Amino acid sequence: DADVTQTPRNRITKTGKRIMLECSQTKGHDRMYWYRQDPGLGLRLIYYSFDVKDINKGEISDGYSVSRQAQAKFSLSLESAIPNQTALYFCATSDSGRVNEQFFGPGTRLTVL
Amino acid sequence: GEDVEQSLFLSVREGDSSVINCTYTDSSSTYLYWYKQEPGAGLQLLTYIFSNMDMKQDQRLTVLLNKKDKHLSLRIADTQTGDSAIYFCAELLSGGSYIPTFGRGTSLIVHP
Numbered sequence: 001d002a003d004v005t006q007t008p009r010n011r012i013t014k015t016g017k018r019i020m021l022e023c024s025q026t027k028g029h030d031r032m033y034w035y036r037q038d039p040g041l042g043l044r045l046i047y048y049s050f051d052v053k054d055i056n057k058g059e060i061s062d063g064y065s066v067s068r069q070a071q072a073k074f075s076l077s078l079e080s081a082i083p084n085q086t087a088l089y090f091c092a093t094s095d096s097g098r099v100n101e102q103f104f105g106p107g108t109r110l111t112v113l
Numbered sequence: 114g115e116d117v118e119q120s121l122f123l124s125v126r127e128g129d130s131s132v133i134n135c136t137y138t139d140s141s142s143t144y145l146y147w148y149k150q151e152p153g154a155g156l157q158l159l160t161y162i163f164s165n166m167d168m169k170q171d172q173r174l175t176v177l178l179n180k181k182d183k184h185l186s187l188r189i190a191d192t193q194t195g196d197s198a199i200y201f202c203a204e205l206l207s208g209g210s211y212i213p214t215f216g217r218g219t220s221l222i223v224h225p
Contacts, residue, residue, distance in 0.1 A: 004155070033212070040121060040217060041217060042201065042215050042216055042217035042218050043156070043201065043215040043218075045212065048210070048212060056210070090155050090156070092155075092156075098143075098144075099144060099161060100144070100205055100211060100212070100213065101146075101158045101161070102148075102156070102158070102213065104155030104156045104157065105155050106153075106154055106155050107153075107154070107155055
């Protein structure tokens with residue numbers, strides 16, 4: 001079984017709809033992250049959480065919100081989706097070690113029409 | 114990703130060596146990484162190097178770090194079609210949020 005899972009894997013929605021992307025992990029890591037990937041722009045950090053009571057904005061948090069429901073669960077919400085939020089979204093986890101290796105989920109492809 | 118720069122594409126012939134380059138701007142990097150993203154999958158750590166090292170070798174992979182020029186490279190020997198993927202360079206700075214900054218990724222295309 002995958003250590004980091006994301007649901008749904010694909011989603012098509014319309015402008016203005018509320019969308020939630022979910023992430024679960026079985027690695028026992030405290031740290032969790034949400035990134036979006038756009039062609040030619042690489043990976044950009046949306047939000048991150050270093051433990052259940054900690055939520056921090058990344059470089060592109062506008063239009064997004066997150067919830068850390070438990071150590072193993074971190075969800076990303078788009079309150080009112082817009083077309084330029086069409087992207088590939090990745091959840092990742094890491095431990096608090098020095099190397100800070102990130103473990104990524106398989107991604108959610110979101111299309112906003 | 115503007116602090117970490119990579120070219121977007123690299124095309125090589127099967128069996129040749131591939132060299133993927135990366136430049137970074139912050140001299141306080143502690144670790145530098147290469148992640149690999151295969152089609153339809155998330156990123157996976159391929160290798161990393163600590164900033165006090167110049168070179169790291171792991172089977173077909175060689176990482177070179179030039180701290181003076183802030184340049185990192187990944188050499189893949191005997192490149193195979195299975196090496197076709199996007200390769201991301203990333204740096205981890207001391208202090209701050211302690212989260213890696215990723216480059217835009219280099220798409221490696223290996224053709225027969």
